[in-house]
Amino acid sequence: MPGTPVVKSTPNERTLTFWENLYLPEIFKGLGYSASKMSLESYAFEYPEEQWYPPDSYRGRPVLVEEQGRPRCVSCGLCARSCPPLAISMQAHEVTDDIKEREPEWFEINMLRCIYCGFCEEVCPEEAIVMSKEYDLTFQHRDEAHFGLDKLLVPKERLVDRLEFLERRRNGQPAGDWQHKPENNVHTLRNRLDYLARLEDAEATVNAIDPQEPLAEDVDAV
Numbered sequence: 001m002p003g004t005p006v007v008k009s010t011p012n013e014r015t016l017t018f019w020e021n022l023y024l025p026e027i028f029k030g031l032g033y034s035a036s037k038m039s040l041e042s043y044a045f046e047y048p049e050e051q052w053y054p055p056d057s058y059r060g061r062p063v064l065v066e067e068q069g070r071p072r073c074v075s076c077g078l079c080a081r082s083c084p085p086l087a088i089s090m091q092a093h094e095v096t097d098d099i100k101e102r103e104p105e106w107f108e109i110n111m112l113r114c115i116y117c118g119f120c121e122e123v124c125p126e127e128a129i130v131m132s133k134e135y136d137l138t139f140q141h142r143d144e145a146h147f148g149l150d151k152l153l154v155p156k157e158r159l160v161d162r163l164e165f166l167e168r169r170r171n172g173q174p175a176g177d178w179q180h181k182p183e184n185n186v187h188t189l190r191n192r193l194d195y196l197a198r199l200e201d202a203e204a205t206v207n208a209i210d211p212q213e214p215l216a217e218d219v220d221a222v
């Protein structure tokens, strides 16, 4: 018959006690729990006056490493290839110095697409793109979210935390024999620069030796 209430209780449903039917004890119990937590340390920040400084493992916006005034990037395209939302685009051009053969003519990350997954950092053979600690990005127009080299390049000195974290993490892999050794990795720009500097030092040392001067063993023998 229309208007007849439907009984929805099941045979096993527990019946409320008198105090539970009043609801007030449960309300005061909840208020008491909230009051007991008020004296605890607060984890809320008065943002933006108070800033949160993330740990080194944090994945903020990806940035390009600038070393000695140039991007480390060699425009291999691996990061763009591995980026799941296709946020990275670039154009390479040739450079004619002895350090590397290609550099990005332009490099762009669409920050509206980026999902901060860190795949670009994982695949980069040069550690030229890393995840920074910047997390508060705001745009007033979609075009502002297209970050070019002017916004992406960050001096290496400001990324030391992340670069050291990557080295620690990559060296901490279970297979000890595969420890990352910079001296075995001279194809990268940064190691090649170190390598060239070491060569120059060695050459300077050799040039400083006087060919007429007897060797230490010869002096001992005398």
Ligand code: SF4
Binding pocket: 062, 079, 082, 083, 084, 085, 086, 087, 088, 109, 113, 114, 115, 116, 117, 118, 119, 120, 121
């Ligand atoms: S963090 Fe992920 S989504 Fe963002 S640019 Fe890198 S690969 Fe693409």
Ligand code: SF4
Binding pocket: 072, 073, 074, 075, 076, 077, 078, 079, 080, 120, 123, 124, 125, 126, 127, 128, 129
């Ligand atoms: S993977 Fe690294 S070196 Fe290759 S294009 Fe991307 S940032 Fe440049």
